[in-house]
Amino acid sequence: MAGKTAKLRKRPLTLRDVSEASGVSEMTVSRVLRNRGDVSEATRSKVLKAAKALGYVPNKIAGALASQRVNLVAVIIPSLSNMVFPEVLSGISEVLDETPLQPVVGVTNYSPEREEKVLYEMLSWRPSGVIIAGLEHSDPSRAMLRAAGIPVVEIMDVDGEPIDAVVGISHRAAGYEMATEIVQQGYRRIGFLGTKMPLDHRARKRFEGFTEALAKAGLEVVDQEFYSGGSALLKGREMTEAILKRHPDLDFLYYSNDMIGAGGLLFLLEQGVDIPGRIGLAGFNGVELLEGLPRQLATMDACRAEIGRAAAEIIARRIADETAEPGEKIVFKSRMSPGDTLLRSDSSS
Amino acid sequence: MAGKTAKLRKRPLTLRDVSEASGVSEMTVSRVLRNRGDVSEATRSKVLKAAKALGYVPNKIAGALASQRVNLVAVIIPSLSNMVFPEVLSGISEVLDETPLQPVVGVTNYSPEREEKVLYEMLSWRPSGVIIAGLEHSDPSRAMLRAAGIPVVEIMDVDGEPIDAVVGISHRAAGYEMATEIVQQGYRRIGFLGTKMPLDHRARKRFEGFTEALAKAGLEVVDQEFYSGGSALLKGREMTEAILKRHPDLDFLYYSNDMIGAGGLLFLLEQGVDIPGRIGLAGFNGVELLEGLPRQLATMDACRAEIGRAAAEIIARRIADETAEPGEKIVFKSRMSPGDTLLRSDSSS
DNA sequence: AGGGCGTGCGTTACCGCTAACATCACTGGT
DNA sequence: ACCAGTGATGTTAGCGGTAACGCACGCCCT
Structure with a gap:
């Protein structure tokens, strides 16, 4: 290659540079680079060679403006x-x-x-x-x-x-369905653990659906615990400990996500608590992580x-x-x- | 507001629309919208009002092309x-x-x-x-x-x-340092568990540094196990089981990331293995997740x-x-x- | 020979915006 | 009253591409 590549070019490369280097019009270069319109095989390869030699990268800003796409x-x-x-x-x-x-x-x-x-x-x-x-x-x-x-x-x-x-x-239906199943399994004293995020509307809707289904069974959430920030797994442990300290008689914990649910699960297993005999657990999301846990946490897939x-x-x-x-x-x-x-x-x- | 907002406009809004709506030139509108150059407070607010009323969003494509920024x-x-x-x-x-x-x-x-x-x-x-x-x-x-x-x-x-x-x-130094510490702690039969990704150069370099430090102590990795895809936590369990089945006498497992390390840790704890007495473990990355585990996995922060x-x-x-x-x-x-x-x-x- | 047509390429006119310069009305100093 | 200086705005000429059309040229058909 004739060493045309001046290392210290100040002006960035444009179509014009390629067109001059390959001896065709800018329009033709443009056509080649976009595979559009008829271009003879001869010019096509000539242009491609020139473009590659120069290291030309098309400017999508200009392209987008011109084509309105x-x-x-x-x-x-x-x-x-x-x-x-x-x-x-x-x-x-x-x-x-x-x-x-x-x-x-x-x-x-x-x-x-x-x-x-x-x-x-x-x-x-x-x-x-x-x-x-x-x-x-x-x-x-x-x-x-x-x-x-x-x-x-x-x-x-x-x-x-x-x-x-x-x-x-x-999410409303997901919460509802989970609550329904929980009730059907005979759990009655249910705690909720979630994130302190008023703006997580999906978590909120799950909770609403959840309480609605409980209400239909004449139940309500006995206690709640919220967190924000930090390691979700750790928070799950801490919240689980805290809520059970306040209400040792809870027989089910519904977590607003799998991560804190996993934390709770690990905590309870360490304590030697019988799961789900003594207390049942469920989370939400179906995260892959759960597969590696000692016990499979009940959850719902978010698709x-x-x-x-x-x-x-x-x-x-x-x-x-x-x-x-x-x-x-x-x-x-x-x-x-x-x-x-x-x-x-x-x-x- | 005079209902000028034709819902079914076909042509998208441009500076010109705003300029016409506010009775100044496009340039002035541009200046207002970019807070550049002197514009009187009167026109400024007039323009801003018009822009907001129309719901104008500047076109950065054109702007970038024109300003070359x-x-x-x-x-x-x-x-x-x-x-x-x-x-x-x-x-x-x-x-x-x-x-x-x-x-x-x-x-x-x-x-x-x-x-x-x-x-x-x-x-x-x-x-x-x-x-x-x-x-x-x-x-x-x-x-x-x-x-x-x-x-x-x-x-x-x-x-x-x-x-x-x-x-x-x-990463080379990180692997080296970890190996040095492992050796110093008296571990001698060391296994490596990692990901089957030849293109994860950082994991490779950690491993190289690791083996280099071992070599300096006259040691080498006794066995290795690799995975790809799937739940890292689960893979960590499986690989740990597999490598220990082949070499029950390993006294240390170095994992190329914390996730599989955590899986291994959970597995071994379930088996009632004494950690780190019987076998030591380490991962890499300092992921937040580790904080919620029953035992803190040794790791190195990747900053x-x-x-x-x-x-x-x-x-x-x-x-x-x-x-x-x-x-x-x-x-x-x-x-x-x-x-x-x-x-x-x-x-x- | 003339018309019609497809191929391969060039020309022109923008796309929507901004840099740079031009303009114009004031203001104030002398 | 004159000119420089300043502030507020307008005008012009692109930025680097592409759409749309234009125009040779060769080919085939009648």
């Missing part, structure tokens, strides 16, 4: 440290990888103000679609989403009024990957086909997995 | 499911939140090909800087990074030749958040000040935390 999908989630969301993300990526679309992630830390800001930032890049966790958004956020004129899929939760499409499970995949499919379809119907709604069924901490041998199932 | 920092990591990376990310966000910069995450799944593709995609958005995990990249990737003419910070690992700046710990913060600071500094020196190198010291599974009471410390 941006192959980005904004994905807005509350957190990355709760493993639920990375799992949803991988479901999304899995589907989008088959398309020209690309996910871009924004994290809100469960804060509506931050959600609004993140959303504004993302929309200012004019993505082709939005996937956003939850149905609860500030009014400006909802307005932005509506005004954006792009497909919006709200995920994780279906208990509420969607803006456009929605994919998720009913994370499925939700991600379905949401991405809706987005992909809507973008590929402008005429596709908006407002689709997909409800997954949260599967109960009773594990070893819920079913009492003598009970019917 | 993109306030994005590409962050390229192997995975989101290994909690290490979300923690690094939050360190990065923490720092970038104080600046106009914004992180954009790309995930490679430990695949060099995918890394190359992700990098190409990200660079085509012309980010202002790149933070990328690891020092091992394909030649084209390295070339792209060099040619991009932007600050690059390689993170997590410092054992190798950086492209530009680097922030991390020495995740610190690395994220330091990398972001370098990027921010380099972008703010063009003249800042490239090639900075920050080495954190991986702290050993012996927990309850390494130190034998009768040993010196």
